[in-house]
Amino acid sequence: MxxxxxxxxxxxxxxxxxxxxxxxxxxxxxxxxxxxxxxxxxxxxxxxxxxxxxxxxxxxxxxxxxxxxxxxxxxxxxxxxxxxxxxxxxxxxxxxxxxxxxxxxxxxxxxxxxxxxxxxxxxxxxxxxxxxxxxxxxxxxxxxxxxxxxxxxxxxxxxxxxxxxxxxxxxxxxxxxxxxxxxxxxxxxxxxxxxxxxxxxxxxxxxxxxxxxxxxxxxxxxxxxxTKRIITDFDNVYYPDSFVVPSTEVIHDRVMVEVQRGCIRGCRFCQAGHTYRPIREKKAATLARQAKTLAENTGYEEISLTSLSTSDYKQLKELVDELIDWCRERHISIALPSQRADNFSMELMQRLQAVRRTGLTFAPEAGTQRLRDVINKNITEQDLLNACAIAFRAGYNSVKLYFMIGLPTETDEDLEGIATLAQKVLYTWRESSVKKTRGVTITIGTASFVPKPGTPFQWCAQDSLEELKRKQSFLVSKMKIKNVTFNYHDAEVSHLEGVMARGDRKISDVIELAWRKGVRFDAWDEHFRPSFWRECFAEANLDMNFYACREREKDEVFPWEHIYNGVTREHLRKEYDRAMEGIVSPDCRTECSMCGAMELLGGGMCDA
Amino acid sequence: MLKLRLLYEITGKAKYMSHLDTMQVFRRSFARAEIPVSFTEGFNPHPYLSIALPLPTCFESVCELLDFDLESDRVSNTFIFDLNRALPEGITVMSVFVRVRAPKHIEYVSYDIEAEGVIDTEAVSALFERKGVMIMKRSKSGESEVDVTDYIKGLSCQKTENGAKLSVLLTTGAKTLNPEYIIRTIEKYVPETDIEFVSYRRTEVYDRDMKPFRS
CATH class of the missing domain: 3.40.50.280 (Cobalamin-binding domain)
Structure with a gap:
């Protein structure tokens, strides 16, 4: 049939x-x-x-x-x-x-x-x-x-x-x-x-x-x-020894091993960074064994060392040492996604010969130090420019930088900061590149910030659709820099995501209504129908801005109040307050913030 | 190093793979079977693999040829067994042998075409007996009108329970015709044709002497 x-x-x-x-x-x-x-x-x-x-x-x-x-x-x-x-x-x-x-x-x-x-x-x-x-x-x-x-x-x-x-x-x-x-x-x-x-x-x-x-x-x-379930003994958690190997091209098609779960950074916008706490890692020996077994059983030509922030994995060097010769003999490459500009190692990247293949991507997230402090992205401009300079000196001639717009407390000055930073990366290339004849490509990607449950920003208002669109066109006007490509996501998509992320049960009816009208594949530009959604919210007598663009009271009962991910509401609120004052918080390795997540381990210690 | 060629079939679920998918599947299957194939030199080495005639997606075939080089000087006794165990459902290797001639020596290729629906087999046979059956054919340089019969070296058409079965022998190389054009031609020239479903199977590849092309 x-x-x-x-x-x-x-x-x-x-x-x-x-x-x-x-x-x-x-x-x-x-x-x-x-x-x-x-x-x-x-x-x-x-x-x-x-x-x-x-x-x-x-x-x-x-x-x-x-x-x-x-x-x-x-x-x-x-x-x-x-x-x-x-x-x-x-x-x-x-x-x-x-x-x-x-x-x-x-x-x-x-x-x-x-x-x-x-x-x-x-x-x-x-x-x-x-x-x-x-x-x-x-x-x-x-x-x-x-x-x-x-x-x-x-x-x-x-x-x-x-x-x-x-x-x-x-x-x-x-x-x-x-x-x-x-x-x-x-x-x-x-x-x-x-x-x-x-x-x-x-x-x-x-x-x-x-x-x-x-x-x-x-x-x-x-x-x-x-209360969420958590694996207390992450080194011994179940892991497959083979994957289904697609017979047709898919997006990520490679061996993946999960080097750690959770993240030591407390970026205040990041849901994964808060809900997967506390950090737990696998031993390098465990990972090397799993990677080799998977590579043998799947025949893949690439092994990805996956996590929310792989350059923070403490045994990264040991793991790479264990894998590199074995992989080279078999023509298998090693990929390191999710690296931070403040601790990525060009030496490691060159050993992996990963630089030219995959390109370098960093996520400063915001254009000024003030705003990066608000979101607790503990990366300085100098970290970023140093990382770029090392890359350009190593012969690299393209870099991608990811930012968010619409972050809490953001002003037009912060937006201009994105353009200024792009300009500085370009200067850095001129100063440090060894291969100027090839030119350089700097790609700036901006997503619109969506406040997510379980993060310090769960109380925050998302920028209105109009404001997001204004900020995008403002950036377009500032971003007319030679060698710089500027991309941004559809603000309508982020707006709907903002509604859904902090929605309550009343939204169910709207989702059903939209589906009955034929809405599908909202994550795909060619199928996304924002006008359908607006009609459905109107029909259900619900206001999209009530969910997306409203600053919540400190003690508001959230629709997800009965779901506990291990990080206390008090900790999240403390982080919210610090954000508003522009005060950074140290990462888990520097100092435990007593967020509550370690309690989930039943007396065990996290691996920060 | 050995310069080798595989003869394999593509049937069932595997027929939905594209030509590039098939190349990738072989690369990974060689790795899974731990068969030491030669890699290209350079910054991004990849195994040297080459399929003689790309097979259109959704076609089956019992005569596919894949060229590759083996790092070692002998082929293991269990080569075919090992490789078949590593391949996904629907790809089956039948034999492996040393290659001598390049695939450009393939001059003809035969297909079985099963068409379901209303189709006048006698009219079809008559149609392809004459010359000057013109259709629009797409090629790299654009669309142009061609005489289909220039590409057809042999054709038979038999009635079946649900429609018709055609066996065709087509030229390939300098003059290649996708057998889907045979059905299009029938739809264009044979009145009252109403074909609901067609399946294609490549059955053999031949050299200029009409001998099955292998090594």
Whole structure:
């Protein structure tokens, strides 16, 4: 059946499965069928490390067969709907409607409509309350569960925090439940007893007259606060020894090893830097073994040493020493993403021969020291210019710099600072380049700041759409510098992201409305329909600016108040106050800030 | 060093891979099978791999040829077994041998085409017996009108349960025709044709003497 349609769609390899390393089990040999769903296209989902870990983990359980499922591109969706082809698992091509569990990983706010669309394509009601005992359990995890409320009506249960242990506990529970033939509500009740599991239907949200949250009240035995799950022994956490190797080009297609989880820097805008606390690292020997095993089993030609800030990994030199000769013999390169301008090592980059291949990218985030102090990005102009000078002296002739606009307390002077910094990088090139004939390319990318839950800036107003657009055109006028390319993201996208990030349960209706109007793939420029969204918010009588552009009171109850990521509200507020005063805070290695996250380790120490 | 050539099939799920996908799949499969293929020199070394005739996406084939060089002087007894175990579903290596001639000596290529739908097989046979069957053909230099029969060295068309099966022998090299043009030509010239679905399979490659091209 499918083979009749695949030749008619773009990139049919997205839908066909059969890749090296994909897991096929006998249907009769397993008790639970799981569809691991990534609500974006194959090329994006297959680049995601978390999915690789959990796919392999689920399939390591003999009684589980976990398959992959991605959002079909609209051309495929049309064919599926016309011909009544339900959403299927890539491995078996069976309809996921008949599976026991449909598990979504939620990486960004703009995929929410895709979740609804995938449920619908599977033949499932989109709302949790409309799915009966015959439907698979719909679960979700990932970074966006810091505030799961906008999609609380659609998901049966959320896994908060790190999934490697709780996923197994959930599977055990589901297996048991299936043997006892229990109802969905009983299954959810039992699941709610697991640490880190949040069953939204067991909580009632009341609102104040002004639209803010009054209270979130659990029913029955449900926990008042759901604390995220965390891996205390990170060196020994489950890690796959093979990946599915796509047979077609995807975005990130390489061996990835996770050198550490968490980050010692307390950049105040950064959600990952706060919600993955505290920092835990793996031993260099562990990582070298995992990298080699994965490279042998996948045949990849690149190994990426992944983390939020890889140049902060304490054993980086040891790890590279362990890998470099082994890799060179096999024509495998080593990539170091996420390096900081204040401690990156050109010597290391040259040893890896990584410089010319991948290019140099730094993220100063703001144009002036004042604003960098506000956001606690502890990088000075001198750090950046030094890093660039070293790179240019090493023969390098292109550099990318990432900034944010719309940061709290930002003025036009800060924006001009971005242009000034670009100019200074250009001067640095003129002074230090050894190959002037080739010219230089300086790329300045700016994203619009989106205040995120779980960060010190969760109280902050996002700049209005008009203000973001004004700032962008202001920057365009300042950025007419030779050799400098200036890019910026669509402000409308950031605005919607701002609404979703701090949204409450009332937003669920808007998401459903937008999806019914045909909204899909908001993260893709060619499909993003801001006017549709505005109509839907108006129809639901909700104000987008209420969610995105409102400064919150100090003691406002947030929609995500019952979700605890380990960093105390007091710490976040202290950091907010320091930001407003322009005071920096030291990183975790220099001095513990007592943020609270170490308590999650049950008396253990973090690896700062 | 040995200069080698693989004969392999592409069927089933593997047919959706593009030509470049297939090259990448082989690179990684050689690595997984720990087969020491030669790499190019230079700053960014990559294995020297070359596919004789690129296969269009969604085509199956039982006669694909891939050229590569082996670092060692002998081919392991388990070479084919090892490589097949490392390849994804749908790519199967049948043999490996020392290559002598370059792929430019391939002059003809045959395809089986299965068309489902309404198709008058007698009219199709008659159509390709004459000369001057003109269609628009796209090439690197743009679109131009060509006589399809200039590219066809042999064609047979038989009725099947769901439509028709065509076997065609086409020229390649200087004059290459994608067999999809055969179906387009039929749709253009044979009245009342209504084809719903077509599948293509490359069946053999030949040299100028019409001998299967191998080493």
């Amino acid at each position: 499918l083979s009749k349609f695949l030749p008619r769609v773009r990139k049919p390899a997205r839908y066909c499965g059969g890749e090296y390393g994909s897991v096929v089990k006998a249907r009769s040999s397993v008790e639970l069928r799981v569809a691991f769903c990534f609500p974006d296209v194959y090329e994006v989902g297959m680049s995601h490390l978390g999915m690789k870990i959990l796919y392999s983990l689920y399939n390591s359980l003999p009684y589980v067969w976990c398959e992959r499922c991605f959002a079909p591109w609209p051309d495929m969706e049309e064919l599926m709907r016309e011909n009544n082809i339900p959403l299927f698992g890539l491995e078996s091509r069976d309809s996921i409607r008949d599976f026991d569990c449909v598990a979504f990983t939620i990486q960004y706010e703009l995929c929410y409509t895709n979740i609804l669309n995938m449920l619908d394509l599977a033949g499932l009601p989109v709302k949790s309350k409309d799915r009966d005992n015959s439907c698979p359990l719909v679960i979700a995890g990932g970074p966006c569960t810091c505030n799961p409320e906008p999609i609380a009506d659609f998901i049966d249960l959320f896994v908060i925090g790190e999934g490697e242990e709780v996923s197994v506990e959930l599977m055990e529970l589901m297996k048991q439940g299936k043997q006892e033939d229990i109802t969905k509500s009983e299954l959810l009740r039992r699941a709610s007893e697991l640490e880190g599991v949040y069953v939204p239907s067991m909580y009632t949200v009341l609102y104040n007259d002004d639209g803010t949250v009054k209270s979130v009240t659990p029913s029955g035995d449900a926990k008042n606060i759901i």
